[in-house]
Amino acid sequence: MQEAPASDHLSALSLSPHEHAFYGSEARIVAPDSYEELETIVRDAERERRHMIPAGLGAHAYLGNPPPGNVLVVSLRKLNRILRYEPGDFTVGVETGLTLSELRATLEANGQEIPLDLPSAARGTVGGLVAAAPSGLRRGRHGPVRAYVIGAHALRGGATRYKTGGMVVKNVAGYEVMKFLTGSLGTAGPIVEVNFKLRPLPERRAAHVAVFQDPDAAWRFADNLRSRGREPAAIWVLNDEARRQAPRMLESLNGDGVAVFWLFEGQSGRVAWQESQAGSILDEQAPSRHSAVSGSELDLLIDFLADFDSPGAGPRVDLAIAKLSALPNQIRHVQDEAQRVVLEAELAPATACDVLSGLVTLRWSPRRDATEANGLDRPIADLGRTLLAQQGTGTLLYLPPQVRQSHNYLLTPDANASLARRLLKVFDPNSVFCPEKLLGPGP
Amino acid sequence: MLFRRQPRSTVTSNPAGAGIYAELARWIPPERLVLDHSELKVYECDGLPLHKELPGAVALCASRQEVIAVVRWCNEKNVPFVPRGAGTGLSGGATPTARAVVLDLNRMNRVLHVDLQNRYAVVEPGVINIKLTHEVHADGFHYAPDPSSQKACTIGGNVAENAGGPHCLKYGMTTDHILGLEVVLPDGETARLSGPLAENSGYDLAGLFVGTEGTFGIVTEITVRLVPNPESIRTFLAIFPRMNLACRTVAEITRQGILPAALEILDQLTIRAVEASVFKAGYPQDAAAVLLIEIDGLDAGMDEEEQKIRQIAKENEAIEFRTARDETERLKLWKGRKGAFGAMGRVNTDLYVLDGVVPRTRLENVLNEVYEIAKRHGVTLANVFHAGDGNLHPNISYDGRDPDERSRVLLAGREILEACVRAGGSISGEHGIGLEKMDFMPLCFTEEDLQLQKDLRRAVDPRNLSNPAKIFPDSKSCVEVGKRHATLVPL
Numbered sequence: 034m035q036e037a038p039a040s041d042h043l044s045a046l047s048l049s050p051h052e053h054a055f056y057g058s059e060a061r062i063v064a065p066d067s068y069e070e071l072e073t074i075v076r077d078a079e080r081e082r083r084h085m086i087p088a089g090l091g092a093h094a095y096l097g098n099p100p101p102g103n104v105l106v107v108s109l110r111k112l113n114r115i116l117r118y119e120p121g122d123f124t125v126g127v128e129t130g131l132t133l134s135e136l137r138a139t140l141e142a143n144g145q146e147i148p149l150d151l152p153s154a155a156r157g158t159v160g161g162l163v164a165a166a167p168s169g170l171r172r173g174r175h176g177p178v179r180a181y182v183i184g185a186h187a188l189r190g191g192a193t194r195y196k197t198g199g200m201v202v203k204n205v206a207g208y209e210v211m212k213f214l215t216g217s218l219g220t221a222g223p224i225v226e227v228n229f230k231l232r233p234l235p236e237r238r239a240a241h242v243a244v245f246q247d248p249d250a251a252w253r254f255a256d257n258l259r260s261r262g263r264e265p266a267a268i269w270v271l272n273d274e275a276r277r278q279a280p281r282m283l284e285s286l287n288g289d290g291v292a293v294f295w296l297f298e299g300q301s302g303r304v305a306w307q308e309s310q311a312g313s314i315l316d317e318q319a320p321s322r323h324s325a326v327s328g329s330e331l332d333l334l335i336d337f338l339a340d341f342d343s344p345g346a347g348p349r350v351d352l353a354i355a356k357l358s359a360l361p362n363q364i365r366h367v368q369d370e371a372q373r374v375v376l377e378a379e380l381a382p383a384t385a386c387d388v389l390s391g392l393v394t395l396r397w398s399p400r401r402d403a404t405e406a407n408g409l410d411r412p413i414a415d416l417g418r419t420l421l422a423q424q425g426t427g428t429l430l431y432l433p434p435q436v437r438q439s440h441n442y443l444l445t446p447d448a449n450a451s452l453a454r455r456l457l458k459v460f461d462p463n464s465v466f467c468p469e470k471l472l473g474p475g476p
Numbered sequence: 477m478l479f480r481r482q483p484r485s486t487v488t489s490n491p492a493g494a495g496i497y498a499e500l501a502r503w504i505p506p507e508r509l510v511l512d513h514s515e516l517k518v519y520e521c522d523g524l525p526l527h528k529e530l531p532g533a534v535a536l537c538a539s540r541q542e543v544i545a546v547v548r549w550c551n552e553k554n555v556p557f558v559p560r561g562a563g564t565g566l567s568g569g570a571t572p573t574a575r576a577v578v579l580d581l582n583r584m585n586r587v588l589h590v591d592l593q594n595r596y597a598v599v600e601p602g603v604i605n606i607k608l609t610h611e612v613h614a615d616g617f618h619y620a621p622d623p624s625s626q627k628a629c630t631i632g633g634n635v636a637e638n639a640g641g642p643h644c645l646k647y648g649m650t651t652d653h654i655l656g657l658e659v660v661l662p663d664g665e666t667a668r669l670s671g672p673l674a675e676n677s678g679y680d681l682a683g684l685f686v687g688t689e690g691t692f693g694i695v696t697e698i699t700v701r702l703v704p705n706p707e708s709i710r711t712f713l714a715i716f717p718r719m720n721l722a723c724r725t726v727a728e729i730t731r732q733g734i735l736p737a738a739l740e741i742l743d744q745l746t747i748r749a750v751e752a753s754v755f756k757a758g759y760p761q762d763a764a765a766v767l768l769i770e771i772d773g774l775d776a777g778m779d780e781e782e783q784k785i786r787q788i789a790k791e792n793e794a795i796e797f798r799t800a801r802d803e804t805e806r807l808k809l810w811k812g813r814k815g816a817f818g819a820m821g822r823v824n825t826d827l828y829v830l831d832g833v834v835p836r837t838r839l840e841n842v843l844n845e846v847y848e849i850a851k852r853h854g855v856t857l858a859n860v861f862h863a864g865d866g867n868l869h870p871n872i873s874y875d876g877r878d879p880d881e882r883s884r885v886l887l888a889g890r891e892i893l894e895a896c897v898r899a900g901g902s903i904s905g906e907h908g909i910g911l912e913k914m915d916f917m918p919l920c921f922t923e924e925d926l927q928l929q930k931d932l933r934r935a936v937d938p939r940n941l942s943n944p945a946k947i948f949p950d951s952k953s954c955v956e957v958g959k960r961h962a963t964l965v966p967l
Contacts, residue, residue: 119835120731121730122835123730123836124835172674180648197928197929199900199901199920200835200901201833201834201865201901201902202865203867204833204902205637205687206902206904206921207909207920207921208687208929209638210928210929212680212683213679213681215680216680233733233735263707302777302780303773303774303777306774306776358674360672361593361594362594391594391674392674392675427675428677443677443678448677449678449679450678452661453681455935455936456932456936459928
């Protein structure tokens with residue numbers, strides 16, 4: 034086990050840029066080599082009442098409410114083995130310090146995947162994936178992260194190691210504790226191993242992008258594709274500002290207007306048939322551009338969409354990202370409202386909408402000054418009101434470090450916070466795992 | 477679980493009499509409050525007649541308000557309570573503990589809201605599983621989880637047990653179809669956990685709640701995902717001279733990346749029992765095993781998928797490969813599979829159904845071990861199982877009046893579950909732990925693992941009133957795994 038000062042960015046054990054920015058200069062980092070070392074760290078932290086945050090490579094440190102100062106970042110990056118993998122079982126058990134890119138490469142070599150198209154895939158670890166539970170590009174078709182976690186080994190207060198679930202795809206022995214851990218932002222303690230169920234890689238993928246000058250036509254097409262398009266793997270609508278933020282080499286997104294991206298995947302015959310059907314639906318709306326996307330351009334486009342929820346590798350002082358959840362048939366209305374609140378602050382909203390899931394990602398660039406007109410406070414308050422009116426939910430995925438403390442991570446209150454806190458106490462009786470990260474300050 | 481064709485009466489009593497339970501009439505009308513000893517006997521067990529206990533009272537609840545009132549009364553009087561749906565559970569989850577009040581939820585059976593645009597429905601817990609599908613089928617949707625008891629079991633019960641079914645191979649378990657829950661917690665407070673949105677604020681409490689077998693409180697409203705009906709369904713029957721060839725066919729189908737809707741195997745003893753019963757499906761009685769395969773989805777590409785599966789079966793020496801030519805033939809093939817447990821009643825008076833699950837690649841080896849265990853203990857064992865996801869259902873037929881045979885059955889059952897766990901599997905794929913398998917939990921979990929779960933339970937139900945004495949073994953039985961079965965079931 035080694036401990037490094039926060040300023041030591043060049044060391045293999047330095048804080049990530051996000052950790053440094055969001056956890057403060059007093060933060061320290063340790064990276065245990067073994068479960069036993071991890072247990073010692075947890076035990077010591079509890080004894081000293083020192084706050085600690087489980088981490089991987091720090092790719093998701095911007096998520097959640099900021100922890101108290103002097104936090105200890107416990108990086109599990111050295112616990113990074115693939116422990117159990119029999120491709121024929123379509124399951125894999127790994128340590129959570131394993132990078133997502135390594136896991137993905139191993140699975141792809143065997144024609145398998147976890148169909149999540151993860152943001153920051155190249156930077157993050159398995160533990161970050163489970164703790165942050167981001168929405169994948171194909172969530173509408175394949176479900177959320179929690180649908181793929183079939184078991185876990187983790188530590189709770191008292192440095193007690195425990196297992197939940199198992200290595201089989203069907204299992205009802207005991208409580209599904211991994212459901213509570215998934216998306217917990219590490220507040221239930223370090224997760225050291227995770228078992229996933231896997232899917233075969235699709236035989237074929239077919240992706241298309243159409244750009245519409247008329248936003249109504251774009252939304253009509255997306256809605257028709259959702260209702261008549263049979264089994265699309267993804268349908269996304271990008272407003273003009275979002276489309277402009279795409280890398281220039283994504284030629285399919287060139288032009289002016291609203292872009293719709295759609296994807297079919299699976300058995301070749303079915304994909305071809307669906308492409309043809311979608312073509313007929315598209316013809317009804319007359320896009321200004323339409324192109325099939327494949328190869329490296331498709332990879333780039335998927336990365337762009339998957340990373341739309343993320344600020345990238347390092348913190349930015351000029352970016353805010355909110356994730357809004359609505360019923361799929363209300364998604365356009367919620368998107369329009371989200372655009373409106375940002376436009377009212379005289380800023381440019383970029384939105385990417387996962388039409389199948391009813392999820393809207395909103396990005397905008399607040400001003401750097403700290404005045405009331407900074408383009409943060411008012412839009413955030415309005416977003417919260419809009420979501421409550423629409424019975425939607427939302428989170429502030431990213432805010433610049435200097436203002437993160439001023440706004441709660443959850444845009445809409447968690448009605449079950451009291452019950453959640455009771456359960457959380459089971460994992461963290463001494464409140465050292467930074468429970469405020471997800472729920473905000475306690476009562 | 478143990479099936480009994482003709483359950484015999486067990487000595488039970490209700491020492492409390494109507495007593496304090498009559499107070500429940502303040503909230504539950506007399507015609508829906510069961511206090512009479514003979515009527516209470518109906519509720520002394522669920523689909524697991526091995527364990528029986530007479531409840532103190534049964535409240536036939538018709539609304540959330542009544543559930544809340546009964547739960548609050550139980551808190552006030554320190555009386556345990558047990559939720560119950562159709563009572564089709566196979567692990568004793570709805571079997572009452574002594575003095576408990578059973579909350580029968582069958583009258584809470586309304587489909588409250590259907591939103592086809594957003595593909596979800598809100599139902600009360602007493603809605604029968606298949607009825608929800610009937611409600612939305614004409615509009616092009618269905619509710620995917622389909623336990624064998626789907627014509628009788630309730631969605632509330634499915635939530636409690638995280639029920640499975642043949643088609644969960646492709647569509648997932650109950651938990652994958654639950655979007656939100658309204659629950660009455662053990663202290664009588666209500667909570668809404670998640671809902672129809674993709675993302676909800678905070679922790680995934682609904683996900684944690686599913687499968688807690690009534691120990692976290694009582695579900696009073698359920699938001700479920702509706703799945704579009706497949707455009708096309710094809711059902712095949714592949715017939716094999718040896719069981720291992722059927723298993724290898726399953727392994728190869730999944731290895732090639734094909735995801736059928738269902739992959740079900742029946743062995744020879746099961747086939748013969750089915751063919752001699754009212755569930756007769758036309759299975760060949762000289763086959764060592766039949767594999768029921770169903771694929772569904774878009775019509776495009778179906779021929780190609782069928783051809784691949786046909787080829788895999790041929791390469792694994794299938795004697796014959798039948799295709800259901802129409803819906804009538806398809807339903808007939810399924811009738812044999814779904815009626816298999818019932819048909820086993822022909823073999824002997826009693827039936828012990830196990831629910832172990834193993835990794836797919838270990839299926840063949842574990843099956844061999846299962847047959848060896850049966851042979852070693854001299855018990856009659858048949859297998860009918862969800863082969864695609866490794867969920868075995870070894871059925872041991874026996875005469876429960878023979879104490880020696882009964883003892884051998886229980887020993888064989890324990891060894892089979894041990895074999896499943898040794899192979900990297902679990903003691904239950906879909907039936908739940910309940911009373912039946914609580915003593916086997918230490919096979920899967922350490923004391924620390926179990927303690928965490930008990931602590932979670934205590935955080936939700938500090939007074940241990942909500943379906944107590946389920947899932948977790950007591951400290952003594954941790955040491956003597958399985959002894960409960962051998963000692964607590966006198967005839």
